[in-house]
Amino acid sequence: MPYVVYSLDSAIERFFAGAGVASSRAECDDIARRSYTVVAGPHRDRIVQFREQAALLDAKVVALAKDMHVELVPRCSEIGRVGGENGPQLVIYEMEKVPGDNCVTARFNLAPEKRVNIVISLARFFAQAWKKGVAERQPVDIVRLHSECCARLDYLAGTLPMRFLPVVAKVQATLPQWFKDDSYPVVLTHADLNEMNILIDPSSGDITGIVDWSEASMQPFGFALYALDNALGTMSNDGWRWYDHAEAMRESFWDVFQAEIGSLSASQLELVKLAETAGILIRYGTAYDSGFSGLVGVRDTNGDDFGFLDALL
Template sequence: MNKLPGVNYLYMAESLPSDENTMMNFVDSLASFFAQSWTRGRPDNMTSQEHGDLAATCRARLDSLSKSLPGHLIPVVAQVRENMDGLFSGSYPIVLTHGDLSEMNMLVDPDSGALTGVVDWAEASLLPFGFSLYALDSVLGDMYLTGWTCHENADQARRRFWDTFCSIAQPSHAERQQMEVARLVGILFRYGTPVSSGFPGMLGIRGEDDGSLAFLEAFI
């Protein structure tokens, strides 16, 4: 971390969201980070067989979730599974995806709030774009004993993120719909899968007490 500028986001987690300018600077730079991934993604980097294998791995992970998540979440898994084929069509970008894009692995400028670096790529893998968009959701509020509470400027920050992202990446309407499917898949994998599940790529965090299910329900 000392080879990159900035401080860990966790040190700014309390002060950054309360300052509108620094929060908007952060989401602008986070949007730019994702837009760079989108514009540099190349669907033709993978063969049709590799696309098929990746799709099968993701379906297997969703099938596993269907057997382990609380019943009221199963319809979400089924809906995502039904709509995810477009992510492996060969035209949707497959990109280098951070396996643990949490606040702990994002560095920010303490003065401006802008994202300055992303560290800990040990679990990175090639996945359809958007599987790590949970990073945006995770900074738009806080989890308390009473549940998830959004920051006052959460809606504004989300709109700002997508306005900035779309101005750079210029996705079509159909691609934006696919991104939302990918975002939901990523949230399910991240917060619904135990870290020891054995699936490659993006880490899960669900523990024995299933505390992360509160994040899963809040984000979907």
């Protein structure tokens, strides 16, 4: 892999050069100065974001996420567009600045006894999704969603090494049970619930925000539970490493989750944990350029590293 040096300025310049927009960085900076800067407002509690036409935010999706996770999802609104009439424009969004630091960096400075607070916060986050999915059924094209899930699993069955195929087959066999009736919720699911999109209070480990809902979609509950494993361990050059007391923290997650939602039958809990397995397969087994939408795949097609799948399945 070539050695690349990244900088904020070069990334911004590449964005404007590659976007093909009829606007310049200076023009966007000027718009920001006349309304908000990147981080602005009297209390520096606002963010202004410029997005290409191919990456627009769905206002209904953001509103649904906010309704489901009131304290964690920032409000967002479109405030205008910038660019010429004869060329592509950038859409300008204003959103709340969520307090906290990215979990990807802040978690390493947490005392071990505070790391469990990330897990407990995640349990409450997922419990909110479950309760909303049970109480308020969103209009979903179940036939289309089932077909999309089948296509993803067929893709995995045709591209993953043999050692993973029994797990894929088990998930494929379970798929109809997530759709057969209303007993299992289909919920708005974050497409990329990685540590960069999770903000935490660095002094306590409590989650303060979940950001970037741009590609969220309706999925069977649990497809984003890979976030739990990411809170219990980390991948390094030497492979996956579980944190101390990872199993105790996992038990805390399920204890809090079930306390928040009431109770789960043994069969429901089994379906949830199989949905977690499905999410791990989809995230770490799907190539990032596979063309599937709704759930982000992160596997690099230029390599054969299946370390995440080997560690988490």
